Amino acid sequence: MAESSTWFAADVATFGDRLAGARETAGLSQQELAQRLGVRLTTLQAWEEDLAEPRGNRLQMLAGMLNVSLRWLLTAEGDGLAVPAGEGTQLSSEAAVALGELARLRAQAGALAAEIAEVERRIRPLLRVEA
Numbered sequence: 001m002a003e004s005s006t007w008f009a010a011d012v013a014t015f016g017d018r019l020a021g022a023r024e025t026a027g028l029s030q031q032e033l034a035q036r037l038g039v040r041l042t043t044l045q046a047w048e049e050d051l052a053e054p055r056g057n058r059l060q061m062l063a064g065m066l067n068v069s070l071r072w073l074l075t076a077e078g079d080g081l082a083v084p085a086g087e088g089t090q091l092s093s094e095a096a097v098a099l100g101e102l103a104r105l106r107a108q109a110g111a112l113a114a115e116i117a118e119v120e121r122r123i124r125p126l127l128r129v130e131a
């Protein structure tokens with residue numbers, strides 16, 4: 001595994017960004033990885049777009065298949081991907097702040113989506129009409 005870099009650091013990239021980067025580095029399409037994991041393509045796409053998160057068993061499989069540490073995949077710490085060839089790691093402070101804000105907003109949106117799903121799950125039985 002390559003040494004972790006600032007390219008995929010937690011303040012720059014989200015879980016989905018790291019997942020997509022590791023998948024691309026492994027030379028796999030979304031469809032190929034989804035098939036290997038035994039999940040639907042839409043499920044993998046939701047993970048890469050930070051709209052959903054995989055369960056623990058799938059996280060472990062992902063890390064193994066993509067040759068990155070589970071810790072790096074989740075937190076950007078540990079063994080992960082190196083900086084892509086030809087890409088600089090220097091971001092302006094404004095760009096780094098904007099990327100940090102995006103990551104924070106994505107995390108908030110994901111948390112809100114999970115909260116909405118939980119409320120929907122609780123309310124569905126209450127809305128059933130008995131015949």
